[in-house]
Amino acid sequence: MRRELRLDGVGRRYGLRGPWVLRGVELGVPPGALVRVEGANGTGKSTLLRLLAGIDAPTEGRVTGRPRTAYVPERFPPALPFTAAQYLTHLGTVHGLSRRAAARAAGHWLERLGAAGYADTRLSRLSKGSSQKVAVAQALLAEPELLVLDEAWTGLDADARGELERAVAERTAVGGAVVFVDHDPRRLAGVPAAVYAVRDGSLHRRTGPAPVSAGPRVVVRVQGPAGAVLPADVHRTAASAEETGPGSHTLTVPASHSDVLLRTLLTATPPWHVVSVHAPEERR
């Protein structure tokens, strides 16, 4: 993602005389951002996400800087006469992949989400959970610059939920942005995020510390050359970073993001030396 996606003075109402669901929305989603949208039922969260995803247009106001976007809707489109692999391969080509690359990406994501066994099953025969895996896979196929997730974790099993959290970390680590709604306040807890609440037809930015538990964390101790600056991407992934000596840093990272953090450190130029990786309570 090269520049910020912006909503300026955005409003949406349904029908010519319908009540305004959202009005006066000012929102910037910069590259690398993780954005959580909260709000009570029926306040307009899905409406906002559809505007961000570009599948709905504002009634008033402007949307600028649209990146390559993918979206997991709250309700996945109903049964189509395709198998999961056919459907995903087709969507991959719509996203601009060659047929072969699309088929490969489809297989990769079905595998990661634990649905490889359903590749040749028709969408209409999939269980709700497997269908949701296809909904998630279609959004991740073409490595979108902006990923918009509307309750995308709902219906997934624990392994697939973890895999989707890892996928979020991968997108933001490479400078993509992720906007999500999830009813579980522990979702992606502890990951640096901008939090907005939809209330009374307006969007409010929440400031101050998150009131939710931090979720499982991992402590990573790293050593670089004295005076070396941590790669900028580390700060998108780690919840905290403390310099403990010349070139020595102790990073605390949400468990879902530890793989991505380690990859960032080990592939930096020059690479950082990972001294230890352990649970917060263990002493090294």
Ligand SMILES: Nc1ncnc2c1ncn2[C@@H]1O[C@H](COP(=O)(O)OP(=O)(O)OP(=O)(O)O)[C@@H](O)[C@H]1O
């Ligand atoms: N396509 C539509 N046509 C008419 N009204 C709509 C449409 N989509 C949403 N609305 C109305 O807009 C308001 C906000 O709905 P929206 O689905 O955006 O809220 P939400 O916060 O996502 O709700 P939930 O948490 O229940 O999913 C509701 O009053 C809803 O009835």
